[in-house]
Amino acid sequence: MVSLRKVAGALAVATALAAPMAAPASAADDTIKIGILHSLSGTMAISETTLKDVMLMLIDQQNAKGGLLGKKLEAVVVDPASNWPLFAEKARELISQDKVSVVFGCWTSSSRKSVLPVFKELNSILFYPVQYEGQESERNVFYTGAAPNQQAIPAVDYLMSDEGGAVKRWVLEGTDYVYPRTTNKILQAYLISKGVAPEDIKVNYTPFGFSDWQTEVAAIKAFGSAGKKTAVVSTINGDANVPFYKELGNAGLKATDIPVVAFSVGEEELAGLDAKPLVGHLAAWNYFESIDTPENKAFIAAWHKFTGKDTRTTNDPMEAHYIGFNMWVKAVEKAGTTDPDKVIEALPGITAPNLTGGVSEMLPNHHITKPVYIGEVRADGQFDVVWQTKDLVPGSPWSPYLPESKDLTSDWVKLKCGNYDTVKKACGGSS
Amino acid sequence: MRTLRDFLASLLVALILLTVALAGARAGSLADALPGFAEGTFPATEAALSAVAASGDPQTAAVIKALQDERLVFDPATKAVFIKAADGSLLDPTTGKPIAGPAPAETKSIRLNNKIRGSIDAAMGALTLLSPDPAVRLSAADAVFKARQASALPALQAALAKETDPRIKLVMQQAAASAALADPKAAETDRVAAVQVIQNRGDKDALAILTELKSDASPAVRAAAGTAAANIKGELAIWDNVQNLYYSLSLGSVLLLAAIGLAITFGVMGVINMAHGEMVMLGAYTTFVVQETIREQAPWLFDWSLAIALPLAFLVSGAVGVVIERGIIRFLYGRPLETLLATWGVSLILQQAVRTIFGPNNREVGNPSWMSGAFDLGNLTITYNRMWIIVFAAAVFVLLLVVLRFTRFGLQMRAVTQNRAMASAMGIRTPWVDALTFGLGSGIAGIAGVALSQIDNVSPNLGQSYIIDSFMVVVFGGVGNLWGTLIAALSLGVANKFLEPVAGAVLGKIVVLVFIILFIQKRPRGLFALKGRAVEA
Numbered sequence: 001m002v003s004l005r006k007v008a009g010a011l012a013v014a015t016a017l018a019a020p021m022a023a024p025a026s027a028a029d030d031t032i033k034i035g036i037l038h039s040l041s042g043t044m045a046i047s048e049t050t051l052k053d054v055m056l057m058l059i060d061q062q063n064a065k066g067g068l069l070g071k072k073l074e075a076v077v078v079d080p081a082s083n084w085p086l087f088a089e090k091a092r093e094l095i096s097q098d099k100v101s102v103v104f105g106c107w108t109s110s111s112r113k114s115v116l117p118v119f120k121e122l123n124s125i126l127f128y129p130v131q132y133e134g135q136e137s138e139r140n141v142f143y144t145g146a147a148p149n150q151q152a153i154p155a156v157d158y159l160m161s162d163e164g165g166a167v168k169r170w171v172l173e174g175t176d177y178v179y180p181r182t183t184n185k186i187l188q189a190y191l192i193s194k195g196v197a198p199e200d201i202k203v204n205y206t207p208f209g210f211s212d213w214q215t216e217v218a219a220i221k222a223f224g225s226a227g228k229k230t231a232v233v234s235t236i237n238g239d240a241n242v243p244f245y246k247e248l249g250n251a252g253l254k255a256t257d258i259p260v261v262a263f264s265v266g267e268e269e270l271a272g273l274d275a276k277p278l279v280g281h282l283a284a285w286n287y288f289e290s291i292d293t294p295e296n297k298a299f300i301a302a303w304h305k306f307t308g309k310d311t312r313t314t315n316d317p318m319e320a321h322y323i324g325f326n327m328w329v330k331a332v333e334k335a336g337t338t339d340p341d342k343v344i345e346a347l348p349g350i351t352a353p354n355l356t357g358g359v360s361e362m363l364p365n366h367h368i369t370k371p372v373y374i375g376e377v378r379a380d381g382q383f384d385v386v387w388q389t390k391d392l393v394p395g396s397p398w399s400p401y402l403p404e405s406k407d408l409t410s411d412w413v414k415l416k417c418g419n420y421d422t423v424k425k426a427c428g429g430s431s
Numbered sequence: 432m433r434t435l436r437d438f439l440a441s442l443l444v445a446l447i448l449l450t451v452a453l454a455g456a457r458a459g460s461l462a463d464a465l466p467g468f469a470e471g472t473f474p475a476t477e478a479a480l481s482a483v484a485a486s487g488d489p490q491t492a493a494v495i496k497a498l499q500d501e502r503l504v505f506d507p508a509t510k511a512v513f514i515k516a517a518d519g520s521l522l523d524p525t526t527g528k529p530i531a532g533p534a535p536a537e538t539k540s541i542r543l544n545n546k547i548r549g550s551i552d553a554a555m556g557a558l559t560l561l562s563p564d565p566a567v568r569l570s571a572a573d574a575v576f577k578a579r580q581a582s583a584l585p586a587l588q589a590a591l592a593k594e595t596d597p598r599i600k601l602v603m604q605q606a607a608a609s610a611a612l613a614d615p616k617a618a619e620t621d622r623v624a625a626v627q628v629i630q631n632r633g634d635k636d637a638l639a640i641l642t643e644l645k646s647d648a649s650p651a652v653r654a655a656a657g658t659a660a661a662n663i664k665g666e667l668a669i670w671d672n673v674q675n676l677y678y679s680l681s682l683g684s685v686l687l688l689a690a691i692g693l694a695i696t697f698g699v700m701g702v703i704n705m706a707h708g709e710m711v712m713l714g715a716y717t718t719f720v721v722q723e724t725i726r727e728q729a730p731w732l733f734d735w736s737l738a739i740a741l742p743l744a745f746l747v748s749g750a751v752g753v754v755i756e757r758g759i760i761r762f763l764y765g766r767p768l769e770t771l772l773a774t775w776g777v778s779l780i781l782q783q784a785v786r787t788i789f790g791p792n793n794r795e796v797g798n799p800s801w802m803s804g805a806f807d808l809g810n811l812t813i814t815y816n817r818m819w820i821i822v823f824a825a826a827v828f829v830l831l832l833v834v835l836r837f838t839r840f841g842l843q844m845r846a847v848t849q850n851r852a853m854a855s856a857m858g859i860r861t862p863w864v865d866a867l868t869f870g871l872g873s874g875i876a877g878i879a880g881v882a883l884s885q886i887d888n889v890s891p892n893l894g895q896s897y898i899i900d901s902f903m904v905v906v907f908g909g910v911g912n913l914w915g916t917l918i919a920a921l922s923l924g925v926a927n928k929f930l931e932p933v934a935g936a937v938l939g940k941i942v943v944l945v946f947i948i949l950f951i952q953k954r955p956r957g958l959f960a961l962k963g964r965a966v967e968a
Contacts, residue, residue, distance in 0.1 A: 041791035042892060049792055163473055165546055176937050206936040209896060211887040212685075214678045214817070215931045221812075222671070225635035227643030239793050239888045246798075246886075250805050250814040256549040272795045280545045376544060386473070386544040 031074040032067075032338055034059060035094035037105025037115070037126075042082025043209045043238040047317075048107050050268050051129065052077055054318040055104050057306040058325045068332055076100055080111065082238075087111040091118045091126075101338035102127065102328055104321055108237060109133060109179035116141070125340050127328065129320035131263055131285070133182035134397045137410035137418035140340070142327075142347060143367045144320035146286055147395040148186050152233075154372040155261050155284035156187060158387050159231050160194065164374075165259060168228035169200045171220050173236060176205040180235035183263070187233060189401040200228065210240045213247040221251065224258045234262040241269050245278055255280025255376070267313035270381040278377045285316040286370040287356055288383045296355040313381070323360050323368065326352040348413050358392050365410035365418075367395025461488035462525050468503060468541050469510035477547050484554040492558045494524050498541060499551045506535035513538065553578035560590035560603070569599050576606040577636055581614030605632050609640055612648075622652045630659035634810055638663045670810035675928050681817040683924025684824035687917060688882055689897040690904035691831065692875035694916040697905055699848045699868045702760055703771045706778040707901055708894025710873040713751060714744035714880020715889045716785060719794045734799040737881060744877040751781075752873025756866045778894065786891045796884040820882050827875065831913060834871075844868055907947055909957030919958060 036055045038048035059073045067073055076098045080087040087106065094100045095118070102125045106112040109132050119126050119140040131146035158164040170191060174180025184203055191201055202223050204216060224230035236244055241262070248260065254277075261282040267289050270278075289300065296314075299322065304310050327350045332338055335346040348364045360368045369392035375383030398408040398419070407423040409415075417427035464486060467479025483494055497503040497514040503524070505512045513521040513530060515538070523530050543551070556574030559567050568590070575583045587607045594600045608625035611617045617625075629637045641660040644653060693707045718740040725732045725739070732739070755777055763770045798816060805814040835841035846854040847864050855861045880893070887893065900923075908919025923943060930939035954960075 041786060045791045045890075046793050163544065163546060165549075204935065207940075209888075209892075210936060211896070212682055214681065214814070215675070215928060216936070218671075218674060218678075218812070219932060221635065222667075225639045227639045227641075239890065242793065242888050243886060247814075250803060250816065251812055252805055255545050256552060259545050272793055274797070280548055282545075384542060384544075386542075 031072045033074050033076050033098055033100040035098065035100035035103035036075055036077045037080060037087065037091055037094065037103050039082040040079040044082040044107055046239045047268060051317055051321060053307060054321055057303060058322060062329060068329055084110040084114045088114045088118050091115040095122045095124045104324065108177065110177050113178060123340050125343060127324040129317040129324060133179045134399055135182055135405055137365050137397045139344065139412055139418060141366060142324060143395065144324040145317060146370060147367055147397050148183060148399060149396045150286060150370050150372055150393050151263055151284050152183055152187060153190060155374060156190065158374050159261060165229055167231040169226065169230040170196065171223055171230065171232040172203045173232055173234050174205050175235065175237045175240060176207055183235055186399045186401055193401060206240065208238055208240060211243040213244050217247045217251050217253065220258060221253060230258050232258060232260040234260050235264060237264045241265050242272055245273055249277030266315035267382060268315050271313055275377055275381040276379045279379050281377045282374055283383060284374050286372060287316040287319040288373055288375045288385060289314045290382045291356050291385060293355065293357040295353060299355050319355050323352050323354055327362055363394055364413040365397060366412060367397060369394045460486035461490060465512040465524060466510060468512050469505040473544050473547060476541060477550060480547065480550055480554065490525060490527055493527055495551060495554050495558065499555065501540050503541045504538035505541060507537065507539055508535065553580060557583045557586050560586055565596055565599060569602060572599060572602040572606050576602065576609045579609050579613045579640060581610050584610045584614060604628060612640065612644065619649055619651060623655045626652065626655040626659050630662060633663050633666055638667065667810065674811050677811060679925040679928040681821055682928055683921040684821040686900055686904050686923055687920035688824045688827065688879035690901040690920060691916055692872035693901045694905050694910065694913065696869050696872035698910040699844055700865055703767055705771060705774040705898065706755065706781060707876055708898035709778045709781040710748040710752060710876035711880040711883060711897055712785065712894040713748045714877030715884035715893055716789060717744040717747050718881045718884045719796050719889055722796060734801065737799060740881050741878050744881045745874040748877025749870040749874030753866050753870040756869035782891045791891060793888045793890045796889050798885055802885055816885050823882055828917060840867065903947055906951060907957055909959040912959045915957060915959035
């Protein structure tokens, strides 16, 4: 007579052994898997959740067109929870376990830096949709967000111009991690090269999720009362932006007194704020939801239908994913396979339309061409474009304003190198 | 605003205004200026704005106000300019009356940028100096003061002659002084007198004007402005410290609110409650739910939403606290490590539960109207939300003192804190007191959450930002003593806020943490240790 306990135990063991084999039946060999690596919780969820949703919409749309290479596309979504080391773990899980052909993900530069070794080691592809600090050009990464010469430098140029207010004094306010630190280094070098005195530049850093902005906003007010026109260049990331703008509004710091131009605040971040006290503050991006083109209107309509909510906004990183995804699809069709090496070779030169009436091209340095827009906040949380570049600007990762990068160039097609020193005529190798 | 081009532009406007003021209104120049708006570029709009401001037409104020509200529109086909009234009908800008004939098929709004908005502020200031509403006159005088345009002088002098309110008269005199400093034709004695007037104003705007004088100022004026600026800077430095004290008070009140519940549970029962932050978070989410309900069912109650949320948050968090105590902590008395782990687990469960129910994104909790904005007290800027939180924290503190001192329950709590065995022997039902104490501490955390929802993001991680600070306050101040918590919260607030401008936010926090660690080495029981406390199961 076999005891009940032993039978139960054997059953449990059997189920445990069989479980991996009874893996989801939908994970059959005839789908192409696409990894989505965006924070769905934590301090960055305010910005990244909508990127996961737009990827799901793009994959849906491609499947409606018949999929890719005769197979359906399948999204694999993971939540790295704004935890940078967890990004690396989840990336590894996506590539080795889920066997994705490509990953669309990351927002903060900390998360991107954390996953770089994984993509290099496992030789997969990452499409990175967010504006960043440059000083990097990896073989396995395609940067569809803005490099500093496509966002930071034009924004500062606009503020220095007559139309932007002829700003003479600068507050560089950032969150304490690699992107604001490097961007501020570049901006300081650039401003000094344009004749701004060092005592007219003030740099300040605060931690992620910082909420007590009273002292910082008072310091900005004080710095701005030296008689010269002052502006704030904000590289604050994540939900610390909400209390920052609330404090600006409460302290009565209007955009006509001290304008704030932000690089990480878009329609999505403004959606949780009362935008009326913020009218006139600026953001620099390569896309705004308010831009009136047929492609943009169609995209917004499809987005509202997909999410079922008319109030969901669109923003620049979403457009970057749109461009990146279409480029990847074209490259796969050109290469005839999803094998990463072949797709990486096929991508430079691929063009895909953007949502503002132009056509983006993937360059040999793995960056794309983008137009630059400066927008002012409207009372309804949208942006009014007040300035734009005439043509698309090619992204350039290595800043000519810093001594360590002014001689470097990136070319993965001819030179097969991301940091080629044009003076020493040698490749710097892996960073 | 201070470029040569602007100076020349304002000179031109000044000359035109002077001629117009003498010659009377000329409606023709308004109609001539209007087509400039229809060109659709920012420089053209700005030029048109200056021309309209200079025209002296009685309709000028209406046109510029319409432009400010983005109600000035043009027909892209005919380039005709109209004012859009509140009901959507179109008005003729030169007369203010509805247009004759059919409305155009499509109108485009004339767009503004920051520079134009600033010019509008200055222009509106000069135009509304004679408005019947004193508030409008005051803000007009202020706008003219900041604009530093000599062209405003005639309008200012006309307004000064008619002004009766002494407060507004003072600001107008300051504005006249600022205009005189910017006027190249003003006499030197006038300008030196103007420096004195501006120095008496003594705030940051005054400092800005004195620091950057136009290049044509004589050495005497420059010297006067230099000394005046130095004096203002000295005074402002003192005000800065006072402002810092206010910030410290505000931060201290936030820390007090977050920590006082913990002081009670830690003090009475010696229980390390790692789920305390989540009680705060539950209070914040209660506020969110109350506001959502009000927004949908009874929008007129929005200003009362916080008052409604307070008792609800107390009950919700208090109930959860009692459940945790009866369900888990009761079995772990005298085992601090297990209590720590168990409550840590509870905090994770609560976070994930909220994440599942409400989603992982931040939730928007609005500020009622009495919580928005700020007012000036001397040279201090006092924001309403922080001020009310200070008042609220003081009220909560006093209320707790009263409960502990004058109620039966408070008496039982103090007895159990001092000697549990004896209290039990006296007939006090200690398990009941424990549960209610935990409920009280958690309830206080809940109403802290209501206050914190006004200044911080409401997300499932809200508790994590405050748990470390709460423990620091309780450990520093000494357990079981409310006054200790108050002193500790205020001192930590002062330390943080005085370090921040010097060392930055990140380093400031590190220094404070290191200081507390060193302090505990010397006095492990904190600032005000309670003697004779017995902690046992």
